[in-house]
């Protein structure tokens with residue numbers, strides 16, 4: 001088999017879109033994913049997406065995953081599943097473990113699209129069985145069809161907390177309450193409205209203070225917070241629950257970028273430490289690109305557009321597409337991205353990205 005010119009790590013919406021774009025222009029592309037199924041988070045999303053035609057509005061997340069996957073297969077992208085990229089050495093040697101052997105891939109270009117991981121939340125009782133992250137809960141109900149609990153406390157009213165609450169209701173669980181430490185709901189109102197209509201209380205300025213149970217979760221104690229985030233004494237309430245689902249934010253899964261010595265900056269609104277990259281998605285290490293949640297936690301449609309940009313940039317750097325043509329194609333993606341980065345939810349993300357681009361320029365000025 002011909003050696004891949006581009007290795008894409010992560011087969012979520014960003015990685016698949018990057019692979020499709022680069023392969024479209026003739027590059028020889030492989031894509032690596034640690035899971036048995038490609039699609040990343042998309043295969044957990046059973047709801048219909050909204051937005052525009054280019055971002056599959058009205059299509060369920062897992063169907064978007066299937067479409068991207070069949071497009072990649074038609075373009076002869078080599079998809080290596082059950083394979084983890086455990087390290088990157090000497091700038092282009094990727095260490096892979098396929099559950100049997102250790103392999104080394106030596107592509108000319110690398111696109112890192114490893115997504116995000118969930119933030120934990122520590123409180124007394126947090127190690128009891130029955131305290132789970134929202135990602136694990138989604139995997140259990142939407143992929144394995146197993147209901148991890150019947151009476152649920154959701155911690156966090158961002159989009160993930162709201163959507164997973166709705167999915168738990170659809171799967172037959174009773175969501176007893178959603179607590180949110182901030183004074184307002186963090187997710188889109190359309191998602192909040194769905195759970196409110198089903199009778200689930202969303203308690204803002206509230207948090208969990210303890211999980212109780214002999215061998216597993218039997219109850220959760222919640223309490224109200226004042227404007228300085230101090231517990232309001234006497235507001236404690238014990239809820240009869242057997243599942244506490246934690247949805248308190250995501251952070252970029254950027255360990256491979258760290259191993260490569262990519263430079264980072266801190267942007268809280270995009271999930272914390274972000275590998276610096278320019279608008280064409282190239283990091284401070286030439287020939288290494290990032291796309292999707294690893295380059296700042298946003299959403300699947302953004303991941304698709306960033307993946308496309310990274311794929312075009314990598315194909316251009318290998319000479320498969322002229323500078324003029326790639327500029328034109330990237331501009332289409334950048335214009336579509338703008339639409340996601342406006343309004344009360346979008347503009348702080350645009351500001352965060354601008355900080356990343358500016359910082360990239362500043363730090364690479366004398367290097368490139």
Ligand SMILES: Cc1cc2nc3c(=O)[nH]c(=O)nc-3n(C[C@H](O)[C@H](O)[C@H](O)COP(=O)(O)OP(=O)(O)OC[C@H]3O[C@@H](n4cnc5c(N)ncnc54)[C@H](O)[C@@H]3O)c2cc1C
Nearest residue numbers: 010012013014034040041085114115135292293299300303
């Ligand atoms: C729990 C959770 C729930 C979400 N719910 C929604 C939702 O309902 N609606 C919505 O629009 N968005 C949702 N999102 C956000 C959306 O799914 C993401 O923005 C989008 O999937 C990001 O795409 P991505 O390709 O960057 O990453 P991902 O979809 O996360 O894909 C990354 C892939 O890389 C793989 N990977 C990571 N590291 C390695 C490695 N070292 N070696 C091999 N493979 C690796 C991962 O296993 C994964 O398959 C959710 C995200 C999370 C974490």
